[in-house]
Amino acid sequence: PAQPQLEVNGSTYATDSWTNVTPKILSYLGANKHLQKDHPLSIIRQRIVNYFYGAYRNQRGNPLFSVYDKLNPVVTVQQNFDNLLIPSDHVSRQKSDCYYINKHQLLRAHTTAHQVELISGGLDNFLVVGEVYRRDEIDSTHYPVFHQADAVRLVTKDKLFERNPGLELFEETWTGSLADPKLILPSSKCMDQTKQPCHTLEAVKLMEHEMKHVLVGLTKELFGPRIKYRWVETYFPFTQPSWELEIYFKNNWLEVLGCGIMRHEILQQSGVHQSIGYAFGVGLERLAMVLFDIPDIRLFWSNDSGFLSQFSEKDLHNLPKYKPISHYPQCTNDLSFWLPSDVDVDAGFSPNDFYDLVRTVAGDIVEQISLVDKFKHPKTGKSSVCFRIVYRHMERTLTQAEVNDIHKQIANASVDSFNVQIR
Ligand code: PHE
Structure with a gap:
């Protein structure tokens, strides 16, 4: 085709x-x-x-x-x-x-x-x-x-x-x-x-x-x-x-x-x-x-006036220090999955693919992702990876229910895109 x-x-x-x-x-x-x-x-x-x-x-x-x-x-x-x-x-x-x-x-x-x-x-x-x-x-x-x-x-x-x-x-x-x-x-x-x-x-x-x-x-x-x-x-x-x-x-x-x-x-x-x-x-x-x-x-991608209104090009030489709008709480969730049996943690799998998927599904409310664990099962030979995702909105507090929902969407999208099995 x-x-x-x-x-x-x-x-x-x-x-x-x-x-x-x-x-x-x-x-x-x-x-x-x-x-x-x-x-x-x-x-x-x-x-x-x-x-x-x-x-x-x-x-x-x-x-x-x-x-x-x-x-x-x-x-x-x-x-x-x-x-x-x-x-x-x-x-x-x-x-x-x-x-x-x-x-x-x-x-x-x-x-x-x-x-x-x-x-x-x-x-x-x-x-x-x-x-x-x-x-x-x-x-x-x-x-x-x-x-x-x-x-x-x-x-x-x-x-x-x-x-x-x-x-x-x-x-x-x-x-x-x-x-x-x-x-x-x-x-x-x-x-x-x-x-x-x-x-x-x-x-x-x-x-x-x-x-x-x-x-x-x-x-x-x-x-x-x-x-x-x-x-x-x-x-x-x-x-x-x-x-x-x-x-x-x-x-x-x-x-x-x-x-x-x-x-x-x-x-x-x-x-x-x-x-x-x-x-x-x-x-x-x-x-x-x-x-x-x-x-x-x-x-830099915020459209919040609380951020943008802090800066002005009127005086290019008097740069103000950014004042945090407020510090909203973080929320951390782990996601572990088995890779398809023909994919190896260190060969066929690129974390950057996962990061792009997360960007697509969750956007800027993800503050950080780290690959916290990977191993190969000694018997089945299957590889498992675990990502820790830190959620934080720049302009408001996220509710636990909201985070759980997005986390679930990331899990579902991973299954669809990479054929993985959530653990
Ligand atoms: N393109 C280089 C980078 O992205 C920077 C660079 C530009 C270095 C021109 C030398 C000359 O890191």
């Missing part, structure tokens, strides 16, 4: 065995919390955009950066992964980690997915802001939809070496040919933190210096001039060398952004041959939770 089609954002898509978006997830498209007046995520977006507008200006005093904050979150596998040199067997491509529309299209898992189309279109200084979609666990800091801001800045040789016109961007020994994507080194081999083979050390060091200066400036703009920070070397397939910037917050080092010198293959693919670039990406919820003291990521 022909696979049913899916209507997303006004376009029709074929579905296939990769399709795993749920109607619940699709309902977030177009919510645009990062553009909603007075929403904390919109306030953070404006702070970041204004900082970049001020940090880079042309001779006429106009901002150098342009901002793209309404791009369609439906992207191709090529945009989200291939273009960014993410290896074809990379874990981040798995069906259990992304929301696929079909084998070729998915809801973007990072705003970096738009890099190549924008650079190919001739842009050299831009920001992309929008929501991204990832399948993950359920707790106070994870939500299947969250927001990112990404930036790219490309600099030509003449601009980079304005004061040292004798220097070169590229190594003399480098042939300039596009690396064969099939020969792209696995992550273990790309960890060389010094530089990519094609770049001169002078070019990389200058670019790194500028990037770190601008990103520390952004961090101080957001968290105040006294914020304690550190750079941690890391790996991204699309940048080399790469770093994470961490801030010291409430006795912990907290990762706030990822960045690095853009892989030259990406620029070449986009038709840029005489520039070097840096890129960075930052999660908006993480910043907003720290800056406004917002304790739970579900609150």
Whole structure:
């Protein structure tokens, strides 16, 4: 039988065995919390955009950066992964980690997915802001939809070496040919933190210096001039060398952004041959939770005026601390079931599938789910799992009867969807 089609954002898509978006997830498209007046995520977006507008200006005093904050979150596998040199067997491509529309299209898992189309279109200084979609666990800091801001800045040789016109961007020994994507080194081999083979050390060091200066400036703009920070070397397939910037917050080092010198293959693919670039990406919820003291990521989706009325974009620089509307009681219920006999706890069963089902049935009244127990029966060989579900409404007290009813619905839906047997 022909696979049913899916209507997303006004376009029709074929579905296939990769399709795993749920109607619940699709309902977030177009919510645009990062553009909603007075929403904390919109306030953070404006702070970041204004900082970049001020940090880079042309001779006429106009901002150098342009901002793209309404791009369609439906992207191709090529945009989200291939273009960014993410290896074809990379874990981040798995069906259990992304929301696929079909084998070729998915809801973007990072705003970096738009890099190549924008650079190919001739842009050299831009920001992309929008929501991204990832399948993950359920707790106070994870939500299947969250927001990112990404930036790219490309600099030509003449601009980079304005004061040292004798220097070169590229190594003399480098042939300039596009690396064969099939020969792209696995992550273990790309960890060389010094530089990519094609770049001169002078070019990389200058670019790194500028990037770190601008990103520390952004961090101080957001968290105040006294914020304690550190750079941690890391790996991204699309940048080399790469770093994470961490801030010291409430006795912990907290990762706030990822960045690095853009892989030259990406620029070449986009038709840029005489520039070097840096890129960075930052999660908006993480910043907003720290800056406004917002304790739970579900609150960003609240339409309750008790939440929304606390924030105003009139004064972007005087951020109020969130005042809990009230703390309603939690209610915890366990759910145990036997998996079908041909499914193993560690092989055929993905907890993320269960989390999506819970999101669909119960929505935001689920605060947290943990997998508290799993075992294999020694005689029957059947696997059993137990999930602990913590229910709490953000704006009112849930009654025990209400929770029991929803818990029952989750159990029934699990039986229908996964062919499990409730214990
Ligand atoms: N896309 C990366 C992420 O989602 C962030 C990033 C963007 C890192 C650009 C480097 C350069 O974690």
